Amino acid sequence: MTVLVTGADGYIGWPTALRIATRTTDRVVLVDTLARREWVDSVGSTSAVPAAEMAERLAAAEEVHGCANLSFIEGDLTDTETVDRLLSIHEPSVIVHTAAQPSAPYSQINGERANYTQHNNMQATRNLLWGLEEHGLTDTHFIETTTTGVYGAPEFPIPEGGATMEHEGERDEVPFPAMAGSWYHLTKSHDAANMRLAHTQFDIPISDVRTAITYGSETEETAADPRLATRFDFDYYFGVVAHRFCAQAVAEYPMTVYGRGEQRKPFIALEDAVEGLARLALSDPAERPDDHVVYNQVTRAISIVEVAETIADVAGEFDLDVDVEHFENPREEDETHKMEIENDRYVDLIDGQSTTFEEGVREVLGTIGEYDDTIEAHEDRFLPDVLTGDEAAKTASDAEESSSDETQPVDTEAE
Template identity: 75%
Template sequence: MSIIVTGGDGYLGWPTALRIADRTDERVVLVDNFARREWVEEVGATSATPISWPEERLAAAAEVHGLRNLSFVEADLTDRAAVDQLLQVHEPSAVVHTAAQPSAPYSNLNGERANYTQHNNMQATRNLAFGLAENDMADTHLIETTTTGVYGAPEFPIPEGGATMENQGERDDVPFPAMAGSWYHQTKCHDAANLRLAHKQFDIPISDVRTAIVYGTETEETRPDDRLKTRFDFDYYFGVVAHRFAAQAVAGYPLTVYGKGEQRKPFISLEDAVEGLARLAVGDPDDRPSDHVVYNQVTRPIAIVEMAETIQEVGEELGLDVDVTHVENPRDEDETHQMEIENERYMDLVGGQSQTFAEGVRDILETLTRYEETITSHEDRFLPDVLKEDAEE
């Protein structure tokens, strides 16, 4: 038996695999085709942290942590035959599916990228679901990271998965309506629907982990050795807003808040995201869900302006001169939207938040200052247009 982690070369997949390997005697099989490295290079960006290749990573995991139950398979999950072979050889008790093209801006670049994103993401998930069902592994726990982006930005509190609909005096629980804002997010709406159908048709135990915006550079397992570092993207296409703000701070540019910046977005630290996935994969077998369960993998919503001011405060503690400036908002959005999202089920799973946003920011800035030259040499990849114009003057 084994536990498979797809996207095992990625930002979330690699540290998740390390934690799972530390908590089980089962073989932990990382699966990836290195596409994320290609996508980032394609848009002229790079990881701020040097990322080792699997052979060096696994050697470091054995040397530093004594983890000898990790292995790596290069495979493309859109290839059904490859998925069947993977499942038949390794007979997983759980599959943690973190593999996807995760960038909304990349998916919105043009029709080619939109089509690629939709095919890549949904085909991989369908192949895993049908692979488990048709290889007599319907009792394998399928854990997928979808996204809180499937909810959109409603004015009412977002439930943890479902909603109650009333029509002509009758009430029923229904899936929350999909309100994607990009071709990438739409793939996760389809994945969520397909996961429900896979459970209904095949009786596969499924955890749909709707992941918020993940920030941070380190987990307990990656911290001791640079060979164990996970990737850190800070560009417009693959870097989340907190990471781009941190890059601006390190490069000596002001943090540009669009408009009021009071709108709240759902966030979770890398540490807390890894913990939730690990607990789902290697928790007490008696506690493993036999149903289809939705988790809102978020610790709390954070306002954009609060995020910038926290980076400013922590940066100044570390000796950086950080300014926050408000600029005209080029986007059509509610700058005061106060997102509320229920997360009781997820917080019960992880036992509460283990890392605050300020603690995660400190990790980020301490890491990025080590790689300042990489940041500044790629500043055209993360600076907003207003700062690019100022830099050119």
Template identity: 80%
Template sequence: MSILITGGDGYLGWPAALRIATRTDDRVVLVDNFARREWVEEVGSVSAVPIASIDERIEAAEEVHGITNLSFVEGDLTEKAFVDQLLEVHEPETIIHTAAQPSAPYSQINGERANYTQHNNLQATRNLLWGLEEHDMTDTHFVETTTTGVYGAPEFPIPEGGATMENQGEEDDVPFPAMAGSWYHLTKSHDAANLRLANSQFDIPISDVRTAITYGTEVDETRADPRLKTRFDFDYYFGVVAHRFAAQAVAGYPVTVYGKGEQRKPFIALEDAVEGLAQLATMDPDDRPAEHVVYNQVTRAISIVEMGNTIADVANEYDLDVEVEHFENPRDEDETHKMEIENDRYADLIGGQSTTFEEGITDVFESLTDYADRIEAREDRFLPGVLEPDEE
């Protein structure tokens, strides 16, 4: 038996693979085409934390943790022939699908990148789902990291999954409407609909893990050796807001809060995100969902300004003189939106939050202060507008 992890070279996929491999005797097969490394290079940036090659990573996993059940396959999931061969050879009992072009700003640069993002993300998911159907593997537990961004920013509390719709005195449970705010986020809205359809038509057990903004540099498995580190992006296009703020602080810049910054966003520490995927990957077959089950992979909602202030406070403990400054917001958003989001199902899955935001950010500074020169060399990548069409 095997567990397939797509996006296995990525920020979330790699540490999740390490944890899963330590908890099972099954073969854990990583799949990636290294596109994330290429995208970040394309926008003129690097991972702040140097990343080893996949061969070095797997070698280190065996040397440091005694992991012998980890292997890697290079390939493009948008190519159906590759996916068919992958499924035929490895016959996965579980698929953890983390592969995607994950950047909303990148998907918004121009029409070419919007088209690429939608084709890449949707085609990969469809190929995997149809591959399971066509190869008589519909008992495979399909776990995909979609995003809490599919919900948009409604004024009411966000449910963990569907919604109740009422019309003319009648009501029914319906899928949550696609309220995504970018061409990237909309790919995950479409994926969520396709996952639901695959469950309905093919009876594939589906866990739709709607991932919040994930922050952090380490999990227990990556701390032991530099070759095991996961990537840390800090540029405007691929660095999530918490990472970008922390990198700005290390480079001696103020933390740049757009607008009022009172809007709350959903967050989760890398440790808590990895644990959820590990729990789903090693779930007893009898406990797998019979339906399309949604998990809001989030531990709390934090306002941007609170997050910025926390990062500045932690930075100052590292003798970095950091202030929070407000800039004009380049995004069209409600700067005072108070998001509320349900997460009971996910909290039960991981046994509750293990890492606070302050603890996670402290971990970030422990890592980034060793690589200040890599960040400072590309400090022009912090803000938007650095990648123009004539640079393509």
């Protein structure tokens, strides 16, 4: 058996690949363009935690965990020929597809970034799905991390997948409507629809794992050696809100909450996210649902102000003095929205395990506190006016020609 992990240089992709490799002797083939490093660099930021190059990571994985079954291919999944070679040579029985441009704010910078994000994300998924059909690999279990962001913020409990619609006395189960709020989130809405179509037309078993805002700096495997660390982004464009607040705490920089901040968002710890993906990837084919299944990869909803206040409280344990400050919210949104989201299927998948948010914050602050110099050197990247050089000039020019606000705060999801 071969497991193919895409986006394997990324925040979730790397620890997921490592966990899978420690639990099986089967081949685990990693694929990535390494573009995430370039995207973050383009907004003038960097990972707080040094992310080793892939060759060093693989050597450390074998040395520390005995993972001689890992291999890496640098390749672009938007290129059809690259995908064809991958599938024809490796014939994976499982694909864990985490590759994407994952940032909502980055996709909102201008039309060029929106177009790039949509082409990159959707083309890669289409190539993989059609490639499985054209190479006779329709028994391959296709697992993709989409996002809970496809649901938007409805005023009713969000189902785990579809919903029941009633019209003129008739009822049917229908896919949940795409209510995404960014050009990035729409890519995952389209991916969800394309996966459903691929299952209907090609009979490919699909697991659509709708990933919540993911927080945490390490997993059991990555913590074993600094060379195995996953990246940790903290800037406005690529740092999810919890990570950005933690970095602000380390820099003793006021945590920036827009508006009242009482609106709740779905969260999951990195450890819990990785566990679910690994269990899906290594599930017994005979017991795996030969179906299209949606998982809400979330363990709880937390308000933004609670996120900030919890981080401020835990920061005190590290002798960090940080304030929570509220700023006018430039977005039109319900700042008291009490998001409810069903997650029974996902909680069952991970046997109910759940890292508490406070535990996750304590782990993060303990990790990134060692890299406070890096964070403080980039603290101007906490806010959205971070493009530099030619990019800054181009964005300024675009802003003058457009009435849209390019710096609206948009919550970043997981990769």
